[in-house]
Amino acid sequence: MRLAVVYSRASLGIQAPLVTVETHLSAGLPGFTIVGLPETAVKESKDRVRSAILNSQFDFPSRRITINLAPADLPKEGGRFDLPIALGILAASQQIPCNALHTYEFVGELALSGKLHAIHGTLPVALASRKANRTLVLPLQNAEEAALPGDNHILAATHLLDVSAHLIQKIPLNSYVRQNPSVTESTAAQLDLAEVKGQMHAKRALEITAAGGHGLLMMGPPGTGKTMLASRLPSILPPLSLDEALEVIAIHSVSRNHQPRLPFGQRPFRAPHHTASASALVGGGSYPRPGEVSLAHNGVLFLDELPEFDRRVLEVLREPLESGTILISRATRQTEFPARFQLVAAMNPCPCGYLGDLKRRCQCTLDQIKRYRSRLSGPLLDRIDMQVEVPALPIETLSFSHTLPEENSDVVLKRVISAVERQHARALKQNARLTNREIQQYCVLEPKTHQFVTQAIEKLGLSARSYHRILKLARTIADLEGSDTVNHEHIIEALSFRKIEQLSGPK
Ligand SMILES: Nc1ncnc2c1ncn2[C@@H]1O[C@H](COP(=O)(O)OP(=O)(O)OP(=O)(O)O)[C@@H](O)[C@H]1O
Ligand SMILES: [Mg+2]
Ligand SMILES: [Zn+2]
Numbered sequence: 320m321r322l323a324v325v326y327s328r329a330s331l332g333i334q335a336p337l338v339t340v341e342t343h344l345s346a347g348l349p350g351f352t353i354v355g356l357p358e359t360a361v362k363e364s365k366d367r368v369r370s371a372i373l374n375s376q377f378d379f380p381s382r383r384i385t386i387n388l389a390p391a392d393l394p395k396e397g398g399r400f401d402l403p404i405a406l407g408i409l410a411a412s413q414q415i416p417c418n419a420l421h422t423y424e425f426v427g428e429l430a431l432s433g434k435l436h437a438i439h440g441t442l443p444v445a446l447a448s449r450k451a452n453r454t455l456v457l458p459l460q461n462a463e464e465a466a467l468p469g470d471n472h473i474l475a476a477t478h479l480l481d482v483s484a485h486l487i488q489k490i491p492l493n494s495y496v497r498q499n500p501s502v503t504e505s506t507a508a509q510l511d512l513a514e515v516k517g518q519m520h521a522k523r524a525l526e527i528t529a530a531g532g533h534g535l536l537m538m539g540p541p542g543t544g545k546t547m548l549a550s551r552l553p554s555i556l557p558p559l560s561l562d563e564a565l566e567v568i569a570i571h572s573v574s575r576n577h578q579p580r581l582p583f584g585q586r587p588f589r590a591p592h593h594t595a596s597a598s599a600l601v602g603g604g605s606y607p608r609p610g611e612v613s614l615a616h617n618g619v620l621f622l623d624e625l626p627e628f629d630r631r632v633l634e635v636l637r638e639p640l641e642s643g644t645i646l647i648s649r650a651t652r653q654t655e656f657p658a659r660f661q662l663v664a665a666m667n668p669c670p671c672g673y674l675g676d677l678k679r680r681c682q683c684t685l686d687q688i689k690r691y692r693s694r695l696s697g698p699l700l701d702r703i704d705m706q707v708e709v710p711a712l713p714i715e716t717l718s719f720s721h722t723l724p725e726e727n728s729d730v731v732l733k734r735v736i737s738a739v740e741r742q743h744a745r746a747l748k749q750n751a752r753l754t755n756r757e758i759q760q761y762c763v764l765e766p767k768t769h770q771f772v773t774q775a776i777e778k779l780g781l782s783a784r785s786y787h788r789i790l791k792l793a794r795t796i797a798d799l800e801g802s803d804t805v806n807h808e809h810i811i812e813a814l815s816f817r818k819i820e821q822l823s824g825p826k
Contacts (some may be wrong), residue, residue, distance in 0.1 A: 342407030355388035398428030529797030539709030587618030
């Protein structure tokens with residue numbers, strides 16, 4: 320009777336908890352059982368493992384084979400356990416040596432031929448195995464992502480035979496080294512802010528948003544450049560730190576969307592369509608997958624045509640906006656995903672779009688406008704730091720603009736980066752994330768200015784929460800100017816971005 324123990328890792332949120340794969344061979348009628356509450360996918364892996372072993376010219380032991388995946392209550396989906404199960408069988412039947420197995424962790428799905436196929440959620444596995452000080456063996460297709468943290472001990476293989484040859488010490492696998500070890504991978508040419516003519520107020524708002532990590536709502540008639548502006552925000556966002564970049568990749572790694580992988584070090588920019596469901600936005604599924612709010616973690620969630628989103632869908636944003644995380648509850652378990660994103664949104668002022676426009680008349684009735692606006696709840700709007708109007712431009716601005724060169728994104732990005740550096744030196748984070756205590760500490764106002772803000776808040780009918788948001792905004796404005804103190808002008812500019820009273824609709 321033989322017992323073999325092989326280590327592997329499950330996928331739980333963006334964690335990768337350890338799974339011990341125990342293989343026991345005993346006398347009795349030949350059979351193959353996997354215990355530990357495995358899902359259908361794990362049961363299917365029995366067939367793959369058997370074929371892979373046979374097709375790799377090993378013996379499939381005609382004994383009673385019992386595999387236990389422990390702990391039993393972890394989600395164990397997917398073929399990721401094929402490789403450790405196969406190795407467990409080979410070790411228990413003494414076809415490969417057992418003694419060094421405990422220094423490794425294995426993940427990988429097997430094809431019937433014994434070839435290794437990629438799995439999801441590699442980066443969390445790599446981070447966890449590094450912490451546990453074991454060597455990670457995985458499919459070659461997953462190696463690039465697993466090696467992102469840099470100093471990992473990663474062995475990449477393409478076939479079950481490669482792994483066994485390594486364990487038999489016949490042909491060692493080489494340590495995988497990333498091809499491109501820099502933090503920021505070269506990114507595709509981005510859209511440039513200079514392509515947007517005029518709209519200085521909105522551009523200023525965009526710069527402040529980028530610098531402080533604030534939320535932004537742009538409102539204006541059709542065709543004034545709102546979508547254009549928002550899609551150029553990534554070109555002025557500050558670079559991610561290494562840890563932030565790893566968090567981003569870890570989330571994208573466990574999600575199942577097969578879009579091209581986000582370049583490492585790039586802030587995500589997610590723009591779900593307004594028909595998106597609540598679960599697409601916050602995440603879900605029987606094995607919870609991250610939704611748009613998590614895929615936008617450390618980056619931007621852009622909701623274009625904000626009032627077109629289902630109101631219930633918008634309400635679910637309140638939790639992550641407040642806490643920076645999202646909890647997905649299922650009957651069997653709860654999974655938490657990070658969801659600290661900047662919310663950027665765009666909308667027309669009314670259903671026809673032309674309310675307040677100087678040239679075209681709005682065709683909407685008061686009732687229609689009220690209904691349109693009421694789709695956005697006050698508490699949601701209250702959580703967006705800045706509102707800015709994006710008015711229709713005089714036609715000259717668009718046509719003769721070549722006489723007035725617009726600023727390039729690179730120039731703006733330089734200012735943003737130096738403002739972010741000031742914030743990090745002060746509080747190790749961007750201003751939008753300052754706590755109330757930190758606001759008190761870092762946004763000290765002169766008595767005169769303080770009195771001015773409180774009066775303004777009262778006059779504009781803003782909430783108490785607004786007070787803190789205005790101070791944070793003013794802090795960012797001061798940082799962009801390189802000023803240590805927040806002064807009267809900074810506060811006045813910050814107030815100009817709180818137009819929430821207009822959004823509650825015509826009285
Ligand atoms: N400020 C601008 N500078 C240069 N081009 C502009 C500007 N505003 C609008 N345009 C042109 O108009 C097109 C529409 O702009 P955009 O889609 O950004 O408008 P929008 O404000 O999002 O409108 P809607 O409310 O209908 O969504 C752009 O593709 C661009 O060609
Ligand atoms: Mg648009
Ligand atoms: Zn209208």
